[in-house]
Amino acid sequence: xxxxxxxxxxxxxxxxxxxxxxxxxxxxxxxxxxxxxxxxxxxxxxxxxxxxxxxxxxxxxxxxxxxxxxxxxxxxxxxxxxxxxxxxxxxxxxxxxxxxxxxxxxxxxxxxxxxxxxxxxxxxx
Numbered sequence: 001x002x003x004x005x006x007x008x009x010x011x012x013x014x015x016x017x018x019x020x021x022x023x024x025x026x027x028x029x030x031x032x033x034x035x036x037x038x039x040x041x042x043x044x045x046x047x048x049x050x051x052x053x054x055x056x057x058x059x060x061x062x063x064x065x066x067x068x069x070x071x072x073x074x075x076x077x078x079x080x081x082x083x084x085x086x087x088x089x090x091x092x093x094x095x096x097x098x099x100x101x102x103x104x105x106x107x108x109x110x111x112x113x114x115x116x117x118x119x120x121x122x123x124x125x
Contacts, residue, residue, distance in 0.1 A: 013044055023051020023101070032116040041113040047072060047101045055098040056122050062114035063091040065099075070107035073100045096123045103117055 010090060011034055016027040024047035027037040028034060041061070047053075047070075055075065065074075071084045074099045083089055091097050101107045 006037060009033065016044070023048045024053065026111070030116070031118065035116070037116075039114075039116050041116055041118040043111045045107075045109040045111055047099060047107045049104050049106070052100040052121050053098060055096055055124070056120050057096050058091070058113065058119060059094055059121055060117070060119045061113040062093055063085055063089075063097075063111060063113050065089045065091065065111045068105070068108045068110060070101070070105045071103055072107045072109075073102055076097070077099075077101050085092055097117050 001043045013027065014027065014032065015028040017031070018025055018027045024045060026043045026045050028041065028043045030038055030043075045065075045075045066085070066088045067083050067085050069085055071082065074083055074089060075096075075099070076089070077095050081089065099107075
C-alpha cells in the first residue's frame with residue numbers, strides 16, 4: 001500500500017509557506033499541509049529590529065526555539081529571558097510567551113512544535 005503520509009519529502013527554504021507578523025516572517029517547512037503524518041511543525045523565523053510577536057500560548061504542543069543569528073528578548077510566563085546565538089528555549093504547553101527584538105540586527109531562528117497542527121491563542125496578562 002502506498003501511503004503518501006509515509007513518503008519522505010524535501011521542503012527547501014523558499015518553497016515553504018510564508019507568513020508575516022509584527023516585523024517578522026516565518027516560513028513553515030513542515031506542518032499538517034506540507035508534511036502530513038510527520039507529527040511536527042517546523043519553521044524558519046526572521047524577526048527584524050523592533051519586531052515582536054503577540055503574547056500567546058500553544059494549548060496543544062510544546063515549542064522549541066533555537067537562535068541561529070542575533071538575539072531576542074523573550075517573555076516566558078512571568079520571566080524575561082535574553083536569548084543569543086546558540087541558545088535553545090523550551091516553551092511548555094500553555095505557557096504564555098512573546099519574543100521581541102530590541103537589537104539593530106535581524107534575529108534568525110528555527111522553531112519546532114510537537115504537533116503538525118500547531119494551535120496559537122492570543123493572551124492578555
